[in-house]
Every structure is written in C-alpha cells, then in structure tokens.
Amino acid sequence: MIWAVISIAFFGFLQIGEITCSGPYNSSTNLCRSDVSFHNKTREDNKVFLQLRIKASKTDPFRASATITIGSNSGMYCPVRALQTYLSRAPTDYAGPLFCYSNGVPLSHSQFTKELQTLLAQGCHHPAHYGGHSFRIGAATTAASQGLPHWLIQTLGRWSSDCYLRYIRTPINVLTDVSKRLIAE
Numbered sequence: 001m002i003w004a005v006i007s008i009a010f011f012g013f014l015q016i017g018e019i020t021c022s023g024p025y026n027s028s029t030n031l032c033r034s035d036v037s038f039h040n041k042t043r044e045d046n047k048v049f050l051q052l053r054i055k056a057s058k059t060d061p062f063r064a065s066a067t068i069t070i071g072s073n074s075g076m077y078c079p080v081r082a083l084q085t086y087l088s089r090a091p092t093d094y095a096g097p098l099f100c101y102s103n104g105v106p107l108s109h110s111q112f113t114k115e116l117q118t119l120l121a122q123g124c125h126h127p128a129h130y131g132g133h134s135f136r137i138g139a140a141t142t143a144a145s146q147g148l149p150h151w152l153i154q155t156l157g158r159w160s161s162d163c164y165l166r167y168i169r170t171p172i173n174v175l176t177d178v179s180k181r182l183i184a185e
Contacts, residue, residue, distance in 0.1 A: 001107065002115050004086035005099055007079035008052065009135035012068045013157040016113075016132030018057045019099060021106040029056040030106065031098035033090075036083065048072050050080050057158075066158055140167035145174075 005019060021030050035053040049071045057066070072080035086099075097106035109132060117127035136157065143153045154164050 001086055001099055001101070002112070002119070004079075004082045005107065005112060006116075006135070007077065007082035008070065010139050011070045011079040012052060013136055013139040014054070014068070015057060015136055016109055018054050020109045020112050021097060022109050025097050025106045027096075031055070032096060033087070033094060033098055035098060036087070038080070038084070048080050048084075050083060137167045137169060140164055141169045141171070144168045145171060 005016075008014065009016060009019060019031055031052070031054070035055065037051050038048055039051065041047045041049060049069060052068045052070065054066045054068060070079050072078050096104060099107040101107070113132060116130065120127040120130055140153055140157055143156065144150075150165075153168075154162070157164050157167070
C-alpha cells in the first residue's frame with residue numbers, strides 16, 4: 001500500500017492530503033476504489049494508464065473535482081503497476097477507501113508520514129528533510145530537470161498560477177556547473 005501511495009503521489013503531482021484521510025473516512029471527499037479506472041492507450045497497444053478522480057483538495061475549494069491521468073512506464077517505478085499490484089491483493093467487491101490497511105482502517109496523513117519516515121530512516125536518509133509535500137515538490141523538480149515545458153508542469157500539478165515555480169528546486173549539480181558555463185573559452 002505505501003509503495004502504491006508513494007508512486008501515485010509522485011507521478012500524479014499529488015498532495016498527500018488528497019489521497020489519505022485526515023479524519024473519519026467520507027466517500028464524498030476521500031478517495032475510494034471507484035475513483036480509479038485503468039485504460040489502454042489503443043486497442044493494439046497494451047500500454048495502460050490510470051485515471052484517478054480527486055474529489056476534494058485544498059486547491060479545489062468549490063469541490064469541482066479533478067481527474068488525474070498517470071501513464072505507465074517500463075521501469076521498476078511504474079505507478080500503474082504499483083496500484084494494480086496493491087488493488088489485486090484487496091477484495092474485488094470492496095467499496096471503501098482506496099488506501100487502507102488489511103483491517104479496513106483508512107490510511108491517514110499522519111500514519112503515512114510515520115511510515116514514510118520509518119522507511120527513509122531505514123534507507124539512511126534524514127526523515128526530517130521529507131514530508132507529505134516532498135512528492136509534489138519532487139515531481140515538479142524532476143519534470144523541470146527533464147525539460148518538460150512549464151505549461152505542462154503547471155497542468156500536471158493543477159496549479160492555476162505560476163506559484164508552481166516555488167516547488168521547483170535547483171539540484172546542486174546544476175548550481176555547481178554554473179561557474180563552468182559562465183566562462184568563455
């Protein structure tokens with residue numbers, strides 16, 4: 001479950017609050033299984049993408065909802081495969097929260113944060129440097145470093161203004177290469 005949440009959060013440019021429960025589960029605002037759909041790009045193409053309907057978020061005060069499209073990739077970090085694997089282990093008739101423990105308890109923001117910090121510490125990372133927003137920041141930063149156009153980054157993160165620019169972090173290797181680029185040879 002945690003791997004599926006991490007994958008979907010990163011590749012969907014999501015806020016953790018959009019995919020976890022901050023209080024008691026409410027099907028009108030929290031994600032449920034019916035908010036996910038899988039599709040093939042074409043009949044001949046077996047590449048799958050998923051769509052996730054976000055019913056509520058802090059960037060959507062009028063609860064208009066948004067549909068997030070996330071494509072598959074052939075790598076080990078495929079978000080579509082991560083979610084399919086997670087869902088394959090759950091009862092098919094389950095209609096509750098999308099992300100929940102085997103006992104049916106929904107994944108809360110605080111529980112996800114605790115589990116993430118435990119995993120980071122096990123991987124010799126500094127848990128204090130990461131939080132729920134790290135996935136949104138990381139997705140925007142990675143997209144920018146890979147040369148995605150700014151309009152696409154803004155669209156993927158559902159930012160209605162240029163505030164998405166505050167999410168993009170400049171990697172240290174880019175900063176250290178500036179001196180070389182500033183000299184004329």
